[in-house]
Amino acid sequence: xxxxxxxxxxxxxxxxxxxxxxxxxxxxxxxxxxxxxxxxxxxxxxxxxxxxxxxxxxxxxxxxxxxxxxxxxxxxxxxxxxxxxxxxxxxxxxxxxxxxxxxxxxxxxxxxxxxxxxxxxxxxxxxxxxxxxxxxxxxxxxxxxxxxxxxxxxxxxxxxxxxxxxxxxxxxxxxxxxxxxxxxxxxxxxxxxxxxxxxxxxxxxxxxxxxxxxxxxxxxxxxxxxxxxxxxxxxxxxxxxxxxxxxxxxxxxxxxxxxxxxxxxxxxxxxxxxxxxxxxxxxxxxxxxxxxxxxxxxxxxxxxxxxxxxxxxxxxxxxxxxxxxxxxxxxxxxxxxxxxxxx
Numbered sequence: 132x133x134x135x136x137x138x139x140x141x142x143x144x145x146x147x148x149x150x151x152x153x154x155x156x157x158x159x160x161x162x163x164x165x166x167x168x169x170x171x172x173x174x175x176x177x178x179x180x181x182x183x184x185x186x187x188x189x190x191x192x193x194x195x196x197x198x199x200x201x202x203x204x205x206x207x208x209x210x211x212x213x214x215x216x217x218x219x220x221x222x223x224x225x226x227x228x229x230x231x232x233x234x235x236x237x238x239x240x241x242x243x244x245x246x247x248x249x250x251x252x253x254x255x256x257x258x259x260x261x262x263x264x265x266x267x268x269x270x271x272x273x274x275x276x277x278x279x280x281x282x283x284x285x286x287x288x289x290x291x292x293x294x295x296x297x298x299x300x301x302x303x304x305x306x307x308x309x310x311x312x313x314x315x316x317x318x319x320x321x322x323x324x325x326x327x328x329x330x331x332x333x334x335x336x337x338x339x340x341x342x343x344x345x346x347x348x349x350x351x352x353x354x355x356x357x358x359x360x361x362x363x364x365x366x367x368x369x370x371x372x373x374x375x376x377x378x379x380x381x382x383x384x385x386x387x388x389x390x391x392x393x394x395x396x397x398x399x400x401x402x403x404x405x406x407x408x409x410x411x412x413x414x415x416x417x418x419x420x421x422x423x424x425x426x427x428x429x430x431x432x433x434x435x436x437x438x439x440x441x442x443x444x445x446x447x448x449x450x451x452x453x454x455x456x457x458x459x460x461x462x463x464x465x466x467x468x469x470x471x472x473x474x
Contacts (some may be wrong), residue, residue, distance in 0.1 A: 212250030280337025341374025395452025
């Protein structure tokens with residue numbers, strides 16, 4: 132993000148009336164390779180191609196806040212790889228990390244990885260170090276320390292079903308797993324912030340919390356997310372959860388979260404109410420059915436519809452309900468921005 136974009140983000144978080152409403156999108160491997168016409172494998176394996184893809188997006192849409200910006204991720208494999216997960220790669224499919232635990236009973240044997248040396252994490256840091264000067268020449272800086280969230284990572288290590296069932300049948304083992312993963316995430320974020328002094332934000336992505344009931348959220352998500360968000364003193368604390376967001380929304384301020392990307396199934400007006408208008412909302416049109424597959428006219432109409440019933444338009448960054456999906460055409464992004472200018 133540029134200095135001007137970062138200041139805009141800070142202004143919105145502070146509650147200032149920023150007009151026209153800013154536009155922001157989470158962009159990474161699901162969208163960028165197709166946008167520039169390269170395979171996913173090329174995007175992940177070639178630093179120069181990764182850089183060119185990100186640079187093209189920020190040059191073509193200079194007024195859009197692309198979050199987190201020049202993100203050197205390896206899909207869902209990034210953090211699980213540090214725990215020894217075998218990552219499965221294909222030319223044009225999303226990479227997938229295999230489980231490392233046969234069951235939750237083995238959670239106590241799991242040791243906390245060292246983010247400096249384990250898995251793909253050193254490659255993430257080196258990619259940014261190799262390209263930091265070129266990112267700066269584009270007028271941008273590295274602003275966020277980024278990680279998948281503790282429940283998301285844990286679900287890859289032991290399995291979604293096993294983790295969810297474990298909350299009911301093996302709570303002690305589940306807590307043991309989440310404690311190890313949480314401390315690892317805190318270390319990983321701290322290392323990123325130590326390596327890049329321009330970082331002033333934390334970005335966690337954790338869709339699994341959207342599948343929890345409130346008692347499970349309070350027991351198995353709230354303390355671990357709070358530990359992570361309190362581990363760094365930064366200006367922006369960003370959470371992405373594009374599964375059901377009702378359960379987490381009332382607790383965001385307790386967590387310290389001040390920027391929230393959530394499912395398109397919840398309206399901006401609904402989320403304004405649930406968050407007591409204290410959190411910046413990043414949303415909220417359907418990502419696949421409208422932004423990717425709709426016409427420019429349908430995109431404009433969806434942006435307009437998303438603001439209906441919203442009295443206070445402060446603390447809003449117009450976006451889609453989730454990350455930028457595969458196949459979103461440039462014309463639809465342009466139409467989105469045009470609708471935002473008129474909002």
